[in-house]
Amino acid sequence: MTENGYHHERVLTVDTMNPRVKEVQYAVRGPIVLRAVQIEKELKEGVKKPFTEVIKANIGDCHAMGQRPVTFLRQVLALCTYPELLEDNKFPEDAKSRARRILQSCSGGSIGAYSASQGIEVVRQDVARYIERRDGGIPCNPDNIYLSSGASDAIVTMLKLLVSGEGPTRTGVMITIPQYPLYSATLAELGAVQINCYLNEEKCWSLDVNELHRALEAARKHCTPRALCIINPGNPTGQVQSRECIEDVIRFAAEENLFLMADEVYQDNVYAEGSKFHSFKKVLFEMGPEYSEKVELASFHSTSKCFMGECGFRAGYVEVINLDPEVKAQLTKLVSVRLCPPVPGQALLDVVVNPPQPDEPSHATFMEERTTILTRLANKAKMTQEILNQVPGIQCNPVQGAMYTFPRLNLSQRAIQEAKEKGQEPDMFYCMKLLEETGICLVPGSGFGQREGTYHFRMTILPPPEKLKIVLAKVKEFHQRFTERYS
Amino acid sequence: MTENGYHHERVLTVDTMNPRVKEVQYAVRGPIVLRAVQIEKELKEGVKKPFTEVIKANIGDCHAMGQRPVTFLRQVLALCTYPELLEDNKFPEDAKSRARRILQSCSGGSIGAYSASQGIEVVRQDVARYIERRDGGIPCNPDNIYLSSGASDAIVTMLKLLVSGEGPTRTGVMITIPQYPLYSATLAELGAVQINCYLNEEKCWSLDVNELHRALEAARKHCTPRALCIINPGNPTGQVQSRECIEDVIRFAAEENLFLMADEVYQDNVYAEGSKFHSFKKVLFEMGPEYSEKVELASFHSTSKCFMGECGFRAGYVEVINLDPEVKAQLTKLVSVRLCPPVPGQALLDVVVNPPQPDEPSHATFMEERTTILTRLANKAKMTQEILNQVPGIQCNPVQGAMYTFPRLNLSQRAIQEAKEKGQEPDMFYCMKLLEETGICLVPGSGFGQREGTYHFRMTILPPPEKLKIVLAKVKEFHQRFTERYS
Ligand SMILES: Cc1ncc(COP(=O)(O)O)c(C=O)c1O
Ligand SMILES: Cc1ncc(COP(=O)(O)O)c(C=O)c1O
Numbered sequence: 001m002t003e004n005g006y007h008h009e010r011v012l013t014v015d016t017m018n019p020r021v022k023e024v025q026y027a028v029r030g031p032i033v034l035r036a037v038q039i040e041k042e043l044k045e046g047v048k049k050p051f052t053e054v055i056k057a058n059i060g061d062c063h064a065m066g067q068r069p070v071t072f073l074r075q076v077l078a079l080c081t082y083p084e085l086l087e088d089n090k091f092p093e094d095a096k097s098r099a100r101r102i103l104q105s106c107s108g109g110s111i112g113a114y115s116a117s118q119g120i121e122v123v124r125q126d127v128a129r130y131i132e133r134r135d136g137g138i139p140c141n142p143d144n145i146y147l148s149s150g151a152s153d154a155i156v157t158m159l160k161l162l163v164s165g166e167g168p169t170r171t172g173v174m175i176t177i178p179q180y181p182l183y184s185a186t187l188a189e190l191g192a193v194q195i196n197c198y199l200n201e202e203k204c205w206s207l208d209v210n211e212l213h214r215a216l217e218a219a220r221k222h223c224t225p226r227a228l229c230i231i232n233p234g235n236p237t238g239q240v241q242s243r244e245c246i247e248d249v250i251r252f253a254a255e256e257n258l259f260l261m262a263d264e265v266y267q268d269n270v271y272a273e274g275s276k277f278h279s280f281k282k283v284l285f286e287m288g289p290e291y292s293e294k295v296e297l298a299s300f301h302s303t304s305k306c307f308m309g310e311c312g313f314r315a316g317y318v319e320v321i322n323l324d325p326e327v328k329a330q331l332t333k334l335v336s337v338r339l340c341p342p343v344p345g346q347a348l349l350d351v352v353v354n355p356p357q358p359d360e361p362s363h364a365t366f367m368e369e370r371t372t373i374l375t376r377l378a379n380k381a382k383m384t385q386e387i388l389n390q391v392p393g394i395q396c397n398p399v400q401g402a403m404y405t406f407p408r409l410n411l412s413q414r415a416i417q418e419a420k421e422k423g424q425e426p427d428m429f430y431c432m433k434l435l436e437e438t439g440i441c442l443v444p445g446s447g448f449g450q451r452e453g454t455y456h457f458r459m460t461i462l463p464p465p466e467k468l469k470i471v472l473a474k475v476k477e478f479h480q481r482f483t484e485r486y487s
Numbered sequence: 488m489t490e491n492g493y494h495h496e497r498v499l500t501v502d503t504m505n506p507r508v509k510e511v512q513y514a515v516r517g518p519i520v521l522r523a524v525q526i527e528k529e530l531k532e533g534v535k536k537p538f539t540e541v542i543k544a545n546i547g548d549c550h551a552m553g554q555r556p557v558t559f560l561r562q563v564l565a566l567c568t569y570p571e572l573l574e575d576n577k578f579p580e581d582a583k584s585r586a587r588r589i590l591q592s593c594s595g596g597s598i599g600a601y602s603a604s605q606g607i608e609v610v611r612q613d614v615a616r617y618i619e620r621r622d623g624g625i626p627c628n629p630d631n632i633y634l635s636s637g638a639s640d641a642i643v644t645m646l647k648l649l650v651s652g653e654g655p656t657r658t659g660v661m662i663t664i665p666q667y668p669l670y671s672a673t674l675a676e677l678g679a680v681q682i683n684c685y686l687n688e689e690k691c692w693s694l695d696v697n698e699l700h701r702a703l704e705a706a707r708k709h710c711t712p713r714a715l716c717i718i719n720p721g722n723p724t725g726q727v728q729s730r731e732c733i734e735d736v737i738r739f740a741a742e743e744n745l746f747l748m749a750d751e752v753y754q755d756n757v758y759a760e761g762s763k764f765h766s767f768k769k770v771l772f773e774m775g776p777e778y779s780e781k782v783e784l785a786s787f788h789s790t791s792k793c794f795m796g797e798c799g800f801r802a803g804y805v806e807v808i809n810l811d812p813e814v815k816a817q818l819t820k821l822v823s824v825r826l827c828p829p830v831p832g833q834a835l836l837d838v839v840v841n842p843p844q845p846d847e848p849s850h851a852t853f854m855e856e857r858t859t860i861l862t863r864l865a866n867k868a869k870m871t872q873e874i875l876n877q878v879p880g881i882q883c884n885p886v887q888g889a890m891y892t893f894p895r896l897n898l899s900q901r902a903i904q905e906a907k908e909k910g911q912e913p914d915m916f917y918c919m920k921l922l923e924e925t926g927i928c929l930v931p932g933s934g935f936g937q938r939e940g941t942y943h944f945r946m947t948i949l950p951p952p953e954k955l956k957i958v959l960a961k962v963k964e965f966h967q968r969f970t971e972r973y974s
């Protein structure tokens with residue numbers, strides 16, 4: 001009781017809060033990253049460390065790793081932001097014409113107005129044409145495009161629609177493991193059942209339909225599987241799935257009545273010889289009406305990856321295929337509650353899907369910048385796998401695409417034991433030690449899921465070549481030290 | 488069965504989808520707005536109508552209604568977007584220094600990098616100082632600031648944390664009616680119980696603590712009330728609550744153990760003489776440690792309203808006060824799943840809370856633009872209430888703040904009967920007819936909630952003065968016609 005005669009207890013505590021939120025885990029920005037930020041502060045305060053800077057190879061963030069923005073994209077965005085610049089003859093005409101077109105499609109001619117909740121119509125049209133070009137002419141209806149605040153937003157929204165039921169009718173969602181933790185986090189928050197199906201590490205993280213069947217049968221005993229999520233090219237695993245694999249998956253989804261979610265945010269990040277990106281949509285349509293008129297598919301894309309790496313703008317989209325029209329109306333209603341995705345991001349997406357053409361003044365520079373970035377990434381992918389595979393006790397699949405390697409670590413029983421005594425996953429223990437001793441920040445494999453008894457870390461290939469070389473050398477050195485210490 | 492021997496049913500239908508999503512309603516972008524968009528298309532196609540343009544007075548979107556962006560804000564944003572412009576002597580030094588400071592606080596010096604999930608630290612510091620100035624020096628800790636993708640995002644996140652339980656332990660959230668439908672939509676989606684407490688229309692939409700008690704007691708029979716949401720200045724009602732009212736609410740929350748959510752996105756939109764904005768935080772702290780050390784408060788703000796009206800950038804923040812540290816850690820984890828709020832929006836927010844100072848070159852222009860916009864809004868608020876109150880059968884409270892009027896409509900029994908026969912709410916019937924006959928798009932009161940048997944519409948005061956005059960004249964004319972027709 002207080003002076004005022006009332007007894008006040010805290011309303012919101014970990015005991016009273018939403019229990020589903022408590023279940024959520026998100027390793028990419030988890031304890032390792034929090035500690036990395038702390039260490040950075042300590043370094044600034046003059047604390048002595050065996051290193052002088054923290055290198056964050058934990059997150060797929062190109063600009064954070066020093067990649068410069070693509071000139072044309074930023075020119076158009078600056079023009080949209082401050083249209084007075086349209087009078088400035090320092091800006092090329094193709095940038096200006098795009099900016100004018102975007103501004104004309106904004107309410108009141110300003111990117112400061114809310115847009116339609118589904119996204120600006122002109123941008124959706126441009127996205128649709130882009131998808132048609134990508135897929136060799138397979139038609140794309142702009143009404144099936146929903147722009148979003150990063151792909152994350154669209155993925156969460158689609159999962160939201162899918163989840164229902166309690167007990168054995170509870171929605172199960174299949175996801176290939178290792179997975180990007182947005183999926184596990186969202187399923188936990190929504191109270192859905194996560195159904196793990198394991199990628200085949202021995203076969204370069206390919207997906208085997210037998211494993212899909214195994215996982216599905218096991219899951220049917222306790223929930224109602226309704227969707228299957230595939231990330232291709234893969235995060236954290238960096239593989240690019242073959243056309244056959246995608247056909248298998250589509251056939252599987254068709255036979256087993258599953259809604260397909262294809263996370264294709266790395267579609268332009270394919271490096272390995274012999275690897276090629278096949279969109280789920282294209283394969284679906286090429287399999288004939290038997291499939292293309294039936295299988296429900298949501299495909300996600302983002303401006304955060306590829307060559308532009310514009311994560312901060314939070315732009316992305318989902319294309320929905322064969323979505324029930326009534327469900328589509330529900331989707332449209334649902335997205336309207338948050339009003340609209342960020343309009344600068346929509347403008348950026350528009351330029352990404354509508355880049356300078358050969359007859360336009362910015363074409364040469366644009367192509368040069370794009371090619372340089374993608375070539376560098378390809379080189380770094382190769383260098384990463386080569387150097388890591390030289391380390392005894394580390395095995396690394398080729399980085400065919402995306403921006404990551406997910407090498408396997410041979411950890412000794414002693415190391416595993418010591419981690420367990422600390423209450424840590426063995427690869428968390430490893431990554432924490434790596435951070436403290438070298439300043440390199442990676443994410444332990446346990447944050448993504450992995451086969452019981454295997455250990456990994458995820459590392460991005462994004463640091464500039466010189467720095468990446470140093471990072472790899474340090475990891476190598478550390479791994480040898482670690483192995484000796486716990487042998 | 489198909490040729491391939493499998494039987495495919497649609498996975499996702501309105502029968503199998505998430506039932507909570509089905510419950511969601513969102514009137515501000517509901518059927519009226521869909522019809523308005525259709526009519527716009529019809530007009531373009533040359534269909535004859537008794538009007539030549541659709542006027543959307545349904546949404547609080549300043550730029551869509553022709554308000555021009557504030558120069559200084561856009562200059563800084565253009566500089567952040569295309570840093571090459573920092574070399575351009577057309578941009579004032581104060582804009583450049585702000586852009587440099589923002590860019591330095593971005594990873595890799597680019598607004599294209601993900602930021603910390605809670606928001607850029609420098610921006611949170613600037614927000615904290617802004618809040619301290621606003622509240623006469625009451626301290627604000629940047630660690631308690633979470634930047635968000637519009638206030639919407641922060642509101643949804645806080646509600647998410649609060650919701651738990653089933654049956655009688657299910658979380659109840661009190662909300663003053665009429666309310667902004669983001670609240671009802673989010674509560675439906677989260678499966679929480681919405682507890683309605685009615686504002687007093689007769690007393691200028693003030694909030695009476697007896698009504699809070701009534702609603703709370705009634706709700707305790709079937710759920711567990713845990714939070715109270717107040718929108719001040721009010722949307723859709725346009726009132727500004729008195730200091731006494733806010734004290735009453737805080738005392739009520741303290742006594743009844745409720746988490747307070749103060750939606751203060753219209754804090755700079757106060758027009759009426761004698762009205763003043765009092766932040767919940769300031770009042771809380773001035774009530775002494777008995778309250779300021781105990782009552783849990785989340786206060787929301789946005790760049791979408793005020794003088795800047797930058798809705799498209801999707802920027803906002805929440806300040807949390809007395810939040811349990813463990814819950815705070817959960818909040819930090821939860822926001823990390825979506826990576827980060829849009830960085831251009833964070834940059835914009837930084838400039839809004841850190842505007843040009845008297846000794847800086849942009850100060851005069853900035854102040855002039857700001858004052859012009861706010862003065863115009865004040866004039867339009869006055870004009871709106873004056874003209875509407877001249878219409879027999881319409882009663883309109885003073886528009887003390889925000890951007891809306893929510894006048895009461897006297898509808899005849901015949902009109903109500905005819906609406907019912909059509910399966911429509913009477914004010915939906917009214918607004919639909921208004922749209923079809925005049926092209927004016929308003930939102931029916933039923934979309935926000937209102938006392939049984941009363942009818943309203945919400946109209947923004949945002950059209951330019953000349954257009955607003957026409958809108959009001961048309962509404963007047965229409966109301967008279969409608970009244971005669973159904974008398
Ligand atoms: C596989 C995958 N999907 C989705 C996302 C989300 O990206 P964004 O929300 O920035 O578009 C990421 C980001 O790293 C990712 O790796
Ligand atoms: C009362 C209130 N709260 C929150 C919002 C959300 O605004 P935003 O998400 O654009 O910041 C609005 C928008 O109209 C509003 O009126």
